[in-house]
Amino acid sequence: MAEAVYGPARLDRAGVDAWLARHAIDGDDAVAMKTNVERLLVYRDLVRKTLVGALKLAIPRTIARLGARFEHELSLFLAERGPRTHYLRDVTRELMEFWAPRFRDGAVGPRYLLDLARHEALEISVASSPDAAPGSTDELSADARLLFSPSLVVARYDYAVHRLPADEDDRSEPLLVETALAVYRDAEHDVRYLELTPLAAKILELLLDGEALGRAVARACEASGVALEPSVIDGTSRLLADLAERGALVGVDPLSGNAGDEICSSPSEDPR
Amino acid sequence: MSGASHRPQRVPCGVGLGLRWEFLEQVLDGPALDIDFFEVSPENYMRRGGYYPAALERVKSGYPIVTHGLTLSLGAADPPDDSYVSELADEIARLEAPWHSDHLAFTSSGSLAFHELLPLRLCRDTAHRVADRLEALGDRLACPLAVENITYYAPMGKPEIGEAEFLHALFERTRASFLLDVNNLYVNAKNHGFSPERLLAELPLDRVIEIHVAGHTKTPSGLVLDTHGAPIIAPVLELLEIALAHTGPVPVLLERDNDVPPLAELVEEVRTVREIWKRAAARPRTNERERHAASV
Numbered sequence: 037m038a039e040a041v042y043g044p045a046r047l048d049r050a051g052v053d054a055w056l057a058r059h060a061i062d063g064d065d066a067v068a069m070k071t072n073v074e075r076l077l078v079y080r081d082l083v084r085k086t087l088v089g090a091l092k093l094a095i096p097r098t099i100a101r102l103g104a105r106f107e108h109e110l111s112l113f114l115a116e117r118g119p120r121t122h123y124l125r126d127v128t129r130e131l132m133e134f135w136a137p138r139f140r141d142g143a144v145g146p147r148y149l150l151d152l153a154r155h156e157a158l159e160i161s162v163a164s165s166p167d168a169a170p171g172s173t174d175e176l177s178a179d180a181r182l183l184f185s186p187s188l189v190v191a192r193y194d195y196a197v198h199r200l201p202a203d204e205d206d207r208s209e210p211l212l213v214e215t216a217l218a219v220y221r222d223a224e225h226d227v228r229y230l231e232l233t234p235l236a237a238k239i240l241e242l243l244l245d246g247e248a249l250g251r252a253v254a255r256a257c258e259a260s261g262v263a264l265e266p267s268v269i270d271g272t273s274r275l276l277a278d279l280a281e282r283g284a285l286v287g288v289d290p291l292s293g294n295a296g297d298e299i300c301s302s303p304s305e306d307p308r
Numbered sequence: 309m310s311g312a313s314h315r316p317q318r319v320p321c322g323v324g325l326g327l328r329w330e331f332l333e334q335v336l337d338g339p340a341l342d343i344d345f346f347e348v349s350p351e352n353y354m355r356r357g358g359y360y361p362a363a364l365e366r367v368k369s370g371y372p373i374v375t376h377g378l379t380l381s382l383g384a385a386d387p388p389d390d391s392y393v394s395e396l397a398d399e400i401a402r403l404e405a406p407w408h409s410d411h412l413a414f415t416s417s418g419s420l421a422f423h424e425l426l427p428l429r430l431c432r433d434t435a436h437r438v439a440d441r442l443e444a445l446g447d448r449l450a451c452p453l454a455v456e457n458i459t460y461y462a463p464m465g466k467p468e469i470g471e472a473e474f475l476h477a478l479f480e481r482t483r484a485s486f487l488l489d490v491n492n493l494y495v496n497a498k499n500h501g502f503s504p505e506r507l508l509a510e511l512p513l514d515r516v517i518e519i520h521v522a523g524h525t526k527t528p529s530g531l532v533l534d535t536h537g538a539p540i541i542a543p544v545l546e547l548l549e550i551a552l553a554h555t556g557p558v559p560v561l562l563e564r565d566n567d568v569p570p571l572a573e574l575v576e577e578v579r580t581v582r583e584i585w586k587r588a589a590a591r592p593r594t595n596e597r598e599r600h601a602a603s604v
Contacts, residue, residue: 038417041424065465072462075499078531079461083424118420122379122392123351127423167357186357225359 040076041083042114084110087119087127094128094160098153100204102145109135109144125164128157148210151193152200162187162219162227171287176276178250181292182243187221188284190232190241198229220284228282235260235268236275248292318372319406320345320518320559323582326376326536327367328564329360331571336366342575344582345372347561350399350408351379368403374518374559375405376487379421380445382438382455383414383428388445397449407517409454409487412438412478427460431468432477439481446484454517456487459495459534471496472510485517488555490547491534491563495524498532504547513554521548521581522563537566539577545584552588560585 039055052073056066069076088110092099099106113134119127132153139150168185176182195210198217216237218230232240238259242252253272257264279285322344327335329352335341346367353361367373377396380388400408413425428434438455446453457475469477479486488511490504497504523538540562548560562578 038420038422041422041426042420061465063466068463068466075462075531078533079422079424079426082533083422086423119423120419120421122421123355124423125356163358164356164360165358167361221358225362 038118041079042118084114086124087114090124090127091131094125095153095156097200097202097204097206098149098156101149101152101207105145109138125160128160132157146209148195148197148212151195151215152197152210155191155193155197158189158191158219159227162189162221163225165221168283168286172290176249176288178248179292180249181246181289182249182276183286183289184244184279185220185284185286187219187227188244188279189219190237190244191217191219192237193217198231218279218284220279220282223283230278230282235262236271239272239275318345318404320372320374321557322559323578323585324372324374324559324561325574325578326561326563326565327364327373328568330568331574332360332363332367334571336363338571340370341571343371343578345374345559345561347374347376347563348403350375350377350396350403354395354399364403373403373405374561375400375403375408376456376561377408377410378423378425379415380410381414381416382410382412382441382445383434384416386416386418387441388416393445393448397451400449400451405451407452407454407485408449409456409518411456411458413458425458427458427462427464428474429464429467430471430474432474435469435474435477436481439478439484442482442484452483452485454485454487456489456520457492457511458489459492459499461499461531470510472507472512476512479512479515486512486515487518487520488513488516488551489520489522490551491520491522491524491540491544494544494547495532495534504543505550508547508551508554513551516551516555516558518558519548519551519555519560520563521545521560535566536563540581545581548581549584549588552585553591554593555588556593557585557589 039058052070056062056069061069091110102109110131113131117130117134119130121127121130132150135144135153136150138144139147139153165187168187169183171183193215194212196213196215197210198215200206200208200210214234216232216234218232218237218240220228220230222228235256238256239252242255243249247255249272253268254264256262257268262268276285324345324347325343327346327348335346348364353364364373379392380396396408411425412428414428415422415425428438442453442455455478457471475486490508493508494504496502497507521540521544522534522536523540523544524532525535525538526532552558552560560581562574562581564574564577568574
């Protein structure tokens with residue numbers, strides 16, 4: 037049945053014979069299926085309509101920019117991989133996993149489209165991520181591991197797709213510039229985007245991976261070729277205070293060794 | 309019904325409406341609605357945080373909720389995966405649903421998910437397999453289950469038995485209840501050329517726990533599609549009245565998934581259905597009248 041629903045774009049009468057033979061359907065069963073082949077294909081239309089509806093909610097600008105190519109790319113996904121998830125909202129993620137190599141090769145269209153699709157898809161993904169549990173408000177030390185809202189992610193793009201207009205009819209192209217965004221859900225359930233410097237993005241990625249604060253800053257500086265100076269510590273403090281105010285940083289992991297040198301004040305407490 | 313529920317619940321009564329995101333904010337922020345309960349698809353709220361689960365929690369504080377799923381894939385060769393069933397059990401418990409329903413269909417094959425209800429082969433083996441699965445799932449979900457008759461556009465092979473016989477074979481083997489969709493019954497009758505009233509009379513109506521009503525659309529080729537995208541038509545309302553005469557006043561739910569009109573129109577449609585429901589509530593069931601006549 038998967039082949040009938042997701043299979044090649046055409047399943048005419050000749051194709052049906054081969055399909056039935058492949059699946060060892062014969063006798064009266066084969067006659068019943070062949071008699072109703074047009075109606076069988078109604079399911080193909082229904083499935084596509086459902087999937088396209090969900091995808092247009094998630095990545096409308098990418099689909100608009102793909103134009104007629106979208107149907108072809110969707111057909112490839114359905115025929116070669118197909119959705120595996122029970123959750124309609126997760127089909128976008130599965131589709132993009134399938135699309136990624138083709139987009140990177142430039143086989144589908146402009147290379148920035150993969151970044152745009154990823155950026156658009158983040159909206160639903162972050163909006164539906166698990167709710168944050170309250171964290172502790174201990175002072176932040178170099179040994180502390182930080183707890184963030186599960187919605188917080190660092191998104192990296194090769195193109196500044198976040199600056200493209202929201203208009204689906206817009207066809208302007210984004211600048212080719214390395215981009216990092218902190219994306220999170222605020223207390224009102226709205227998805228927010230915060231542009232990050234390369235160093236801030238690296239620090240945040242390491243913290244999200246569970247690295248202790250001091251080590252995350254040191255490693256990020258090393259990786260970025262930046263000297264670990266007081267200005268970096270100040271900048272990190274401001275970033276963490278900002279994230280705490282936005283509800284994206286929820287506290288300190290109580291299991292982490294939070295007894296070392298202070299690196300910055302807990303954003304949830306008065307630093308005076 | 310399959311399984312045993314041990315949670316506090318608010319059992320729906322009267323006429324409800326499928327909760328859709330198009331009018332969710334009006335339900336939350338507007339005045340109390342003349343709707344007796346809401347039905348939700350748990351898959352839309354499971355395994356996620358944010359606005360929608362929080363909103364549903366608020367809806368739950370004002371209305372009874374029943375859950376109506378789409379992806380248990382009761383007729384699939386393989387049982388649903390464990391993590392999905394666990395997540396579903398948690399969601400049903402969170403919503404304090406008095407029962408959970410899904411469809412007599414398969415929505416997956418192997419690792420593929422179709423996101424559409426595909427019909428089952430009408431044979432005793434399938435009926436028994438689905439019944440056994442319902443028994444196992446009822447225990448795992450810790451919730452009574454009900455199954456809905458679906459619309460089918462093409463048969464899955466030559467039917468060995470008719471739909472009524474299939475349903476009797478199923479319900480003889482499971483404690484699960486029957487969610488009767490009278491629009492599906494009507495659509496199938498139109499597409500396959502039989503009398504909906506005659507089939508209705510043959511169904512195991514004593515097992516009905518809830519009834520669904522909806523609208524449908526017709527394609528240029530004449531095929532009737534169960535779109536839930538139009539108002540209910542009079543013949544479907546007449547079928548509802550006949551069904552309620554047999555079942556008594558079980559909860560009735562209006563489904564509207566496409567071309568969703570303003571909420572006020574849906575509330576008006578709910579009121580129309582409620583008039584029929586009230587008439588059923590006010591008179592003895594058909595089988596009770598028959599018993600009475602036989603005893604006179």
